[in-house]
Amino acid sequence: MGRVYNFSAGPAVLPEEVLKEAAADMLDYKGCGMSVMEMSHRSKMFQDIIDTAEADFRELVGVPENYKVLFLQGGGSLQFSAVPLNLMKNKVADYIITGNWAKKAFEEAQKYGDVKAVASSADKTYSYIPDCSDLPIRENADYVYICENNTIYGTKYHKLPNTKGKILVSDVSSCFLSEPVDITKYGVMYGGVQKNIGPAGVVIDVIREDLIRDDVLPFTPNLLKWKTQADKGSMFNTPNCYGIYICGLVFKWLKKNGGLTAAKERNEKKAKVLYDFLDESELFKGTVRREDRSLMNVPFVTGNEELDAKFVKEAAENGLVNLKGHRTVGGMRASIYNAMPYEGVVKLVEFMKKFETENK
Numbered sequence: 001m002g003r004v005y006n007f008s009a010g011p012a013v014l015p016e017e018v019l020k021e022a023a024a025d026m027l028d029y030k031g032c033g034m035s036v037m038e039m040s041h042r043s044k045m046f047q048d049i050i051d052t053a054e055a056d057f058r059e060l061v062g063v064p065e066n067y068k069v070l071f072l073q074g075g076g077s078l079q080f081s082a083v084p085l086n087l088m089k090n091k092v093a094d095y096i097i098t099g100n101w102a103k104k105a106f107e108e109a110q111k112y113g114d115v116k117a118v119a120s121s122a123d124k125t126y127s128y129i130p131d132c133s134d135l136p137i138r139e140n141a142d143y144v145y146i147c148e149n150n151t152i153y154g155t156k157y158h159k160l161p162n163t164k165g166k167i168l169v170s171d172v173s174s175c176f177l178s179e180p181v182d183i184t185k186y187g188v189m190y191g192g193v194q195k196n197i198g199p200a201g202v203v204i205d206v207i208r209e210d211l212i213r214d215d216v217l218p219f220t221p222n223l224l225k226w227k228t229q230a231d232k233g234s235m236f237n238t239p240n241c242y243g244i245y246i247c248g249l250v251f252k253w254l255k256k257n258g259g260l261t262a263a264k265e266r267n268e269k270k271a272k273v274l275y276d277f278l279d280e281s282e283l284f285k286g287t288v289r290r291e292d293r294s295l296m297n298v299p300f301v302t303g304n305e306e307l308d309a310k311f312v313k314e315a316a317e318n319g320l321v322n323l324k325g326h327r328t329v330g331g332m333r334a335s336i337y338n339a340m341p342y343e344g345v346v347k348l349v350e351f352m353k354k355f356e357t358e359n360k
């Protein structure tokens with residue numbers, strides 16, 4: 001069997017070109033006689049890999065001078081703890097709950113302070129983004145927290161919340177590098193890379209310098225203190241060297257293909273094919289309020305569980321894999337990240353049309 005179209009939500013599809021390059025580098029990286037997995041993280045060779053990755057990331061995103069970029073471990077989930085530990089001066093934080101990942105972050109933060117949900121879309125199975133123009137943000141809140149693209153429910157903030165001057169912290173795991181962003185609107189932006197950038201186990205944090213401090217909560221593990229990692233160039237201990245190397249190859253691939261503006265155009269074009277079909281289909285329906293739709297994760301249902309299961313099975317037999325929806329939404333979900341080719345989405349829609357005709 002050749003390569004399939006992989007619609008997994010994460011770990012997810014990577015660019016074929018990048019995988020081939022990694023394969024070519026495997027036994028002998030640039031003539032040094034060993035793979036990237038085998039070299040010391042203190043070697044010049046690896047220092048070049050991480051420095052180039054950071055420089056390319058900064059260029060792609062347009063990260064201003066006064067923000068640090070860290071390549072950390074523990075995935076997106078460990079930042080659920082790192083955020084309150086590093087940012088809680090007053091031990092007060094306001095969270096907007098738009099899905100499971102925001103909820104998990106919210107629950108973790110409750111261990112450390114007075115944490116309040118200032119808005120939620122739980123009333124309609126997280127199928128929309130709440131109005132965040134005038135929330136009851138507390139005067140002494142240390143930060144306001146969002147999950148910007150909701151991987152499970154398929155919603156995305158197309159407008160950032162009005163934080164009333166408080167620091168915005170955003171989990172961008174499933175929309176990282178999918179479109180241009182203005183970093184200056186954020187205090188902290190972070191994401192696990194296994195959705196849209198690289199292999200699981202790396203999380204990239206972009207943190208405004210003044211938020212990297214010594215006066216964190218006193219029991220903060222040293223490794224979770226951003227200052228520890230910032231002072232050591234993300235290498236206080238051995239980093240996920242190979243994961244960082246693959247991220248670096250993906251940054252080069254994005255740069256070669258026109259950067260984030262071009263990535264957004266490709267993502268819009270792909271998503272349109274699928275959403276246009278969902279809007280006209282008599283069998284399949286999107287589950288998300290139209291104006292809050294994600295370009296990355298597209299959940300849909302037939303309304304009949306047996307038919308959903310049949311669809312997922314037959315799609316897989318046709319090389320369209322990992323389309324089963326998250327257990328909390330049911331139905332299907334197509335994750336169409338940066339590395340999903342346009343042809344993959346076209347093939348999916350062709351298959352959906354055929355399935356609809358056969359099962360009406």
Ligand SMILES: *Cc1c(COP(=O)(O)O)cnc(C)c1O
Binds near residue numbers: 077192
């Ligand atoms: C997948 C995901 C996470 C969790 O990432 P891990 O690396 O598994 O900890 C967090 N937030 C969002 C939005 C995600 O999609």
